[in-house]
Amino acid sequence: xxxxxxxxxxxxxxxxxxxxxxxxxxxxGGTIAFISGIYEELLGSxxxxxxxxxxxxxxxxxxxxxxxxxxxxxxxLLFGIAVSVVSLAKGISYLLDTEPILLWSFFFGxxxxxxxxxxxxxxxxxxxxxxxxxxxxxxxxxxxxxxxLVSDEASLFFYFISGALAICAMIxxxxxxxxxxxxxxxxxxxxxxxxxxxxxxIATVGAGVVVGLLxxxxxxxxxxxxxxxxxxxxxxxxxxxSLNKIWPWKETLxxxxxxxxEEVPLLQKSISPFSIExxxxxxxxxxxxxxxxxILILEKVQSDKQTN
Numbered sequence: 001x002x003x004x005x006x007x008x009x010x011x012x013x014x015x016x017x018x019x020x021x022x023x024x025x026x027x028x029g030g031t032i033a034f035i036s037g038i039y040e041e042l043l044g045s046x047x048x049x050x051x052x053x054x055x056x057x058x059x060x061x062x063x064x065x066x067x068x069x070x071x072x073x074x075x076x077l078l079f080g081i082a083v084s085v086v087s088l089a090k091g092i093s094y095l096l097d098t099e100p101i102l103l104w105s106f107f108f109g110x111x112x113x114x115x116x117x118x119x120x121x122x123x124x125x126x127x128x129x130x131x132x133x134x135x136x137x138x139x140x141x142x143x144x145x146x147x148x149l150v151s152d153e154a155s156l157f158f159y160f161i162s163g164a165l166a167i168c169a170m171i172x173x174x175x176x177x178x179x180x181x182x183x184x185x186x187x188x189x190x191x192x193x194x195x196x197x198x199x200x201x202i203a204t205v206g207a208g209v210v211v212g213l214l215x216x217x218x219x220x221x222x223x224x225x226x227x228x229x230x231x232x233x234x235x236x237x238x239x240x241x242s243l244n245k246i247w248p249w250k251e252t253l254x255x256x257x258x259x260x261x262e263e264v265p266l267l268q269k270s271i272s273p274f275s276i277e278x279x280x281x282x283x284x285x286x287x288x289x290x291x292x293x294x295i296l297i298l299e300k301v302q303s304d305k306q307t308n
Contacts (some may be wrong), residue, residue, distance in 0.1 A: 133237040159190065159204050163206075
């Protein structure tokens with residue numbers, strides 16, 4: 001797909017939005033990719049990378065292989081994600097500490113609107129679509145309430161699988177990969193490996209990420225090609241179920257020590273805002289509406305582009 005300079009600037013900012021979402025545990029960059037209209041192109045670009053790319057590189061050169069994997073698209077998007085993670089991670093972490101209810105309310109409104117957006121893409125409701133919606137909802141909700149594992153002393157194969165599962169979650173609209181790592185009990189060890197430059201563990205997780213990304217993207221691309229309606233219903237259900245994770249009002253049931261030696265929530269349950277004295281309800285609703293409105297604007301911009 002050819003793009004103008006303006007198109008690549010827009011794509012860069014879509015990457016920034018994806019990176020910002022992935023920084024927050026519980027929000028997936030895949031959701032942002034979907035609502036911004038680049039999800040299927042992203043899957044197609046990733047799934048085009050494989051042994052065929054090496055053959056093209058050998059026979060036709062760098063330019064041909066770069067074009068075959070939609071390199072300009074991937075590079076621009078990844079650059080936006082990287083810039084976002086580096087520049088926004090500290091700010092979002094600060095807001096999670098100081099204004100968690102308002103930040104989660106914003107993301108709740110954003111993700112709730114994406115449920116409506118993706119649901120509208122389902123062209124036909126039948127038994128298969130409804131079943132897919134229900135299964136996606138139940139699976140995602142269960143993931144948000146399951147007790148995380150503890151695996152400080154796990155095998156390298158476990159960390160390989162952790163990387164593969166985390167990246168699968170990242171490209172699925174719904175729950176973030178970092179949250180999957182927390183559930184598996186490998187989040188702390190992987191962070192520590194990055195800080196201590198444990199190259200063996202980093203390489204193992206990285207290999208899992210590459211394998212998971214390339215294989216799962218192909219599966220999703222095939223599902224969209226063969227069973228788009230049912231797949232969209234399942235993704236819609238997955239996002240609905242994940243709303244429990246980003247509900248703004250929580251009660252902490254257990255904690256963990258993060259890589260900085262700080263005690264942070266590990267397992268939480270959603271509670272009524274009226275059970276909290278300082279529930280910030282009015283401002284929470286305002287921020288939720290703001291998040292919802294942003295998706296409506298993105299949808300309007302996307303539909304205008306398709307019309308033109």
